[in-house]
Amino acid sequence: MKLKTSFIKLSAIAAVSAIASFSSPAFAALDEAAVEPYLKKQGCMKCHAIDKEKKGPSYKKVAAKYKGKADGEAKTIKNMTEGLKVKLEDGTEEEHKVIDTKDPADLKLISKWILSK
Ligand code: HEC
Known part of the structure; x- marks a missing residue:
């Protein structure tokens, strides 16, 4: 027993x-509502705003660039994860910030959020 x-x-x-x-x-x-606070915490919003140019392009501009293109998600995720060389608005170059999540679902959601602006 x-x-x-x-x-x-x-x-x-x-x-x-x-x-x-x-x-x-x-x-x-992440869920949809958590994306913006998360990007703020990561420091992304220092260089990106939703609808104005900072050191980097606005998310609206990124969304417009990929509108109707099938590779938008892959390109934006690559940009967030691989530390590619990017040119800042002031002409200097540096390696792009690498986001601290490797979760494919998070990355997809962040990309979707950016591309929906
Ligand atoms: C030091 C400034 C800086 C920071 C911090 C930064 N970015 Fe960027 N980002 C840039 C610049 C500059 C570009 C433009 C690259 C180009 O067009 O060559 C860019 C481009 C992008 C693009 C578009 C890529 C494309 O294919 O057009 C995405 C998406 C992006 N950043 C997301 C993020 C996210 C998410 C973060 C936070 C993890 C972040 N960025 C942090 C400067 C920054």
């Missing part, structure tokens, strides 16, 4: 931790 209860207890613990590990990526993932 005693053995049985501890088995039940153990499997309950296993079930709870399985649920926790399945659901933690969902906690880490």
Whole structure:
């Protein structure tokens, strides 16, 4: 009898931790409303605004550039993740900031958010 209860207890613990590990990526993932605060925290908004030029192009301008093009998502994600050389508005060049998420769902959502501006 005693053995049985501890088995039940153990499997309950296993079930709870399985649920926790399945659901933690969902906690880490961004949702639509979290994108802008996240980009602010990452420092992206120092160089990009939604609708005005700063050191980098406005997100509206990026969206216009890729409007109707199938490779917009791939190009913007590449730009955020690979530290490509970019030219700032003042003519100087530097490596683009690499975003600190590697989660494909987050990257897609951020790209979608930018391209919807
Ligand atoms: C130091 C300034 C700076 C910071 C910080 C910065 N960017 Fe940029 N970004 C630029 C510049 C300049 C370009 C223009 C590149 C070009 O057209 O060659 C650019 C281009 C882009 C593009 C468009 C790429 C394309 O294909 O046209 C995206 C998307 C982008 N940045 C997203 C981000 C995100 C997300 C962050 C934060 C993780 C960020 N940027 C942080 C300066 C910056």
